[in-house]
Amino acid sequence: MTANFNKIHQIIENSMKQNNIPGAALAIINDHQIILSKGYGKTNVEEWGSAVLPSTLFRIASVSKLFTGTVMMMLVEKGLIELDKRVQHYIPWFTTANQEFASMMTVRMLLTHTSGLPTGDDEIYHYEKDGLFRYMKEVVPTLPVLFYPGTAYSYGNHALNIAGFIAEQVTGKPFSAIMQELLFSPLQMNSTTYDPLKAMTFPLALPHESAEAGDKKISHQFFDQTASYPSYYSFSSVEDLCKFAMFHLQGGQVNGHSLLLKSSIEEMRKKQSDWFTLTDGGCGITFFQEKKDGIQRFWHYGQYSSQYSSQFILVPEKGIAVIALANGENIFQAGYEIVDELLKEEKINSQHAVPSIQLEDVPEWEAYRGSYLHKNLGIISIDLVDEKPLITIKNEPYELVQYSNEIFTANDVSGTPIHTVGFPSRPAEVPDPFLVVNTQMCPAFIDNYERNPLDWKEWEGVYSNGQEFFHVIIGDDSLVITEKPSNHAFAAKAIRKNQFLFENGFVRFININGTIVLEFDNAWRYKKID
Known part of the structure; x- marks a missing residue:
C-alpha cells in the first residue's frame, strides 16, 4: 500500500474547513508501523492557542467504549x-x-x-x-x-x-483506577485519563461553542460526568491511541507479552448483533464492524455534543489503523475517507452478489403486516399489494427487494437502495413481530390514539437539563417545542397521550418521582422547571 499523504492531509483540512474545527490530530498505522502522526490547527481559537501536537489531548467521546470493552x-x-x-x-x-x-x-x-x-x-x-x-x-x-x-x-x-x-x-475499585491499572499503565498511555484536572496538565484541545456569524468561541464550562466514564468521557491523544491500536492489531500483545489472549480479541471482533445491512454490518464486544470491498473493518466513532469528535478504525488483515480526533464535529467522516484512500489499491469486486432466493426463504408476510415505530423515521407500515410486499416510510411506498434470507431493500427510482430492512428470526418467547430498518430496531405499533389537545395541557412549560432549554406549548393539532435561545421550533404530532413524533425524532413526557420530564428518543432528558 502506498499512502498519498497530500491527499490524506487534504481530507483532514477539508473536514476542518467544512465543520469549522479549530484543531485536529491524525495518526495512521500501516503494516503495524506508524507512518503518520500529526496535528492540524490550534488547541483553541484565541491568539494564545497553541499548535495541535500528536500528544494533544481531546475528549474522545464514545471511542471510550473500546477501553471499557x-x-x-x-x-x-x-x-x-x-x-x-x-x-x-x-x-x-x-x-x-x-x-x-x-x-x-x-x-x-x-x-x-x-x-x-x-x-x-x-x-x-x-x-x-x-x-x-x-x-x-x-x-x-x-x-x-x-x-x-x-x-x-x-x-x-x-x-x-x-x-x-x-x-x-x-x-472493589473505582472505574478509573481499574482502567489505569489494567490498560493505561501497561500500554504506557501516560496522558490518557478521565480526570479533567489531570488532562489540564497536558496539551489540551479546548471545547468551543458557536459565536456570532458562525464563528467559534471557547466554551468556558468544562463538564465532568463521572457516571459516564465507561461510555464516553475519557481524554486521549493520537499518540496514546496508537499504542492502544497496536495492542489490538498485535492480538493483545505488548512488548512481546500477552496482556489479552488472542481468543479474547477475536471474541471482541466476532459479530454478535446484526445491523441487517448490505455490508454485513454489526457489533461485537463494543467494536462496530462491516465489510467494504471485501475487507473487514472494525471501528468506533465518537461525538461529544458539537465540541469534540473522534474516529478509531482497525483493518487487522492489513495491519492498518486510522485515528482522528478534533475539537469540533464530524471528524469521523474524514476517518472513513482516509481508510478508503489507504485501501483503494486493495479493492476487489464490491458488487453485492444477490443470493439465490428460494420460495421457502421469503418471510411470512401476513405475520409482518401492520405498523412499526422507528425513532427517527416515525411510523412505518408493511403491506401486501398484488401479492408484493410494500414498505411505507414517511408516506412514501417502496416495493421490498430481497437481498438475502433476512435482508430486503427499499430502492429509489434508479434502483439504488436507500433503506435496508431486516426481518430477523423471532424467538418463540417474543410475542410481537419487529423489523430492523437502517440498523434501528422497530417494534410493532398500533396507532389507535384519538388526538385531543386537552390531553396535553400538563406538558406545557419550560424544560431544562441545566444547559439546554425547551419551551413547550400546544399548537392547533400538535405540540410546538422551541429550543432556546436559538428559537428553533418544531411541531410534534401525538401518537399517544404522552408520545409525539416530529420530523426526525420521537419525544415523550414521563413522570419521574413527581417531576415531569421531557425525553427525546427514549434517551435525553429535560426536567420541567416552569
Whole structure:
C-alpha cells in the first residue's frame, strides 16, 4: 500500500474547513508501523492557542467504549466476570423501568448493545466520586427497555455505564483506577485519563461553542460526568491511541507479552448483533464492524455534543489503523475517507452478489403486516399489494427487494437502495413481530390514539437539563417545542397521550418521582422547571 499523504492531509483540512474545527490530530498505522502522526490547527481559537501536537489531548467521546470493552474482557480472563451471566448476578438490586426485562439482561448484552436499553444519559453527578453508584441507584431504575433483551441491536451509553459498574463491583475499585491499572499503565498511555484536572496538565484541545456569524468561541464550562466514564468521557491523544491500536492489531500483545489472549480479541471482533445491512454490518464486544470491498473493518466513532469528535478504525488483515480526533464535529467522516484512500489499491469486486432466493426463504408476510415505530423515521407500515410486499416510510411506498434470507431493500427510482430492512428470526418467547430498518430496531405499533389537545395541557412549560432549554406549548393539532435561545421550533404530532413524533425524532413526557420530564428518543432528558 502506498499512502498519498497530500491527499490524506487534504481530507483532514477539508473536514476542518467544512465543520469549522479549530484543531485536529491524525495518526495512521500501516503494516503495524506508524507512518503518520500529526496535528492540524490550534488547541483553541484565541491568539494564545497553541499548535495541535500528536500528544494533544481531546475528549474522545464514545471511542471510550473500546477501553471499557477491552478491560471487561481482561476481567473475563481473570475469572471475575462471565459474559453470559445475568447482570443481577453481579448487582442483585439492579433493575430498570421494566423489572422483568432487567432480570434477563446479561453482561454480553450490555457490551454488544442488545440489552434493549436506550442511548443517552443524564447530565448530573458532575465531579462526584460516587456518581456512577448514584446513577445506578437513581437513574437506571427509571430507564425504559425498548425490546425483549437479546433480540436486536440498539446503541446506547447506559449499557456501557452499567458494565463499568459491574467492573467496580467485582474488583472493589473505582472505574478509573481499574482502567489505569489494567490498560493505561501497561500500554504506557501516560496522558490518557478521565480526570479533567489531570488532562489540564497536558496539551489540551479546548471545547468551543458557536459565536456570532458562525464563528467559534471557547466554551468556558468544562463538564465532568463521572457516571459516564465507561461510555464516553475519557481524554486521549493520537499518540496514546496508537499504542492502544497496536495492542489490538498485535492480538493483545505488548512488548512481546500477552496482556489479552488472542481468543479474547477475536471474541471482541466476532459479530454478535446484526445491523441487517448490505455490508454485513454489526457489533461485537463494543467494536462496530462491516465489510467494504471485501475487507473487514472494525471501528468506533465518537461525538461529544458539537465540541469534540473522534474516529478509531482497525483493518487487522492489513495491519492498518486510522485515528482522528478534533475539537469540533464530524471528524469521523474524514476517518472513513482516509481508510478508503489507504485501501483503494486493495479493492476487489464490491458488487453485492444477490443470493439465490428460494420460495421457502421469503418471510411470512401476513405475520409482518401492520405498523412499526422507528425513532427517527416515525411510523412505518408493511403491506401486501398484488401479492408484493410494500414498505411505507414517511408516506412514501417502496416495493421490498430481497437481498438475502433476512435482508430486503427499499430502492429509489434508479434502483439504488436507500433503506435496508431486516426481518430477523423471532424467538418463540417474543410475542410481537419487529423489523430492523437502517440498523434501528422497530417494534410493532398500533396507532389507535384519538388526538385531543386537552390531553396535553400538563406538558406545557419550560424544560431544562441545566444547559439546554425547551419551551413547550400546544399548537392547533400538535405540540410546538422551541429550543432556546436559538428559537428553533418544531411541531410534534401525538401518537399517544404522552408520545409525539416530529420530523426526525420521537419525544415523550414521563413522570419521574413527581417531576415531569421531557425525553427525546427514549434517551435525553429535560426536567420541567416552569
